[in-house]
Amino acid sequence: MSDFIDEMIRSSPRWVLREVDDEKAAAVSNRTGYSELVSRILLLRGLMSEEDLDHYLNDDLFSLENPFLFNKMHPAVARVKKALRDGERIFIFGDRDVDGVLSTAMLTTMLKRFDAEVLYRVPEGEYGYGIEKRDILFAKDQGSGLII
Numbered sequence: 001m002s003d004f005i006d007e008m009i010r011s012s013p014r015w016v017l018r019e020v021d022d023e024k025a026a027a028v029s030n031r032t033g034y035s036e037l038v039s040r041i042l043l044l045r046g047l048m049s050e051e052d053l054d055h056y057l058n059d060d061l062f063s064l065e066n067p068f069l070f071n072k073m074h075p076a077v078a079r080v081k082k083a084l085r086d087g088e089r090i091f092i093f094g095d096r097d098v099d100g101v102l103s104t105a106m107l108t109t110m111l112k113r114f115d116a117e118v119l120y121r122v123p124e125g126e127y128g129y130g131i132e133k134r135d136i137l138f139a140k141d142q143g144s145g146l147i148i
Contacts, residue, residue, distance in 0.1 A: 017070075022046060025039045025040045026039075080148070083145060084115075088117075089146075090116050090147075090148060091118075091139035092147075101122055104120055106123055119140070119144060131147070
């Protein structure tokens with residue numbers, strides 16, 4: 001068994017930690033008011049200039065890409081509006097990673113603010129990635145007219 005462990009240790013990836021100049025970290029810390037640790041992380045992310053730091057730390061919704069540049073976004077939005085207008089039940093199928101869970105929660109919350117009747121499912125455990133036939137059947141059985 002120890003041969004196996006030795007081999008695992010030998011073949012494991014090696015962490016390579018980049019160094020950050022102490023003076024640069026202190027300067028960023030003084031400019032931003034963030035701790036030196038946070039300032040080091042910002043520098044490690046390549047945020048060196050005032051403009052980069054300001055963009056990263058103080059961005060707003062207006063600096064995001066236009067979502068209507070996505071292919072067929074206009075018909076998708078029109079379909080959601082129709083579901084809201086017609087009182088259709090909406091089924092949201094999420095993803096179990098962090099951004100998937102967060103986006104499912106955000107979309108569910110937003111649609112409920114428009115008085116939508118929303119069901120959602122986030123797969124867990126041995127469940128595969130992607131929507132499956134059983135999810136579509138569940139949505140249908142629950143009377144959902146739209147699956148997102």
